[in-house]
Amino acid sequence: MMPRARSDSSKEDSIRLAGPELRDQRHICGFFSDLEEYRVSLPFIKEGIGRGEKASHVVNPKLRNEHLKQLDSFGVDLFRRDIILDMLHSHPMIIIGGILQKTPFFISPGPFSRELRERRDSIHKDPAVAN
Helix, strand or coil: CCCCCCCCCCHHHCEECCCCEECCCCCCCCCCCCHHHHHCCHHHHHHHHHCCCCCCCCCCHHHHHHHHHHHHHCCCCCCCHHHHHHHHHHCCEEEECCEEEECCCCCCHHHHHHHHHHHHHHHHHCHHHCC
16 A cells, blocks of 8 residues: 555544554555455455555456455455546556557556545545545
């Protein structure tokens, strides 16, 4: 998850992972040896995506379908319009149908970071604006 600036230490900003509250550091890396260990991270992933944060998952290709099934069963919507657009905006190249091609939606890192910050700030000011 990408960390976001905290406005205060209210309960609304608190995030928990496997029990303890994460304060300023919310960027984590997890290595899981079994399904139960992995499931501990699902509430964290769901909450972060619900807050508009991003997640990157590196998964053994043989376990990809199981990974997607677990995320789906926990209510993590991987195909939200805003997530797909952000992926297209942040990657100059994309593979579609096995063909590598330039994406016309790419936005260079500086302007894209500003756009994300502005979007996050507007959501933080008015939660009704989210998605």
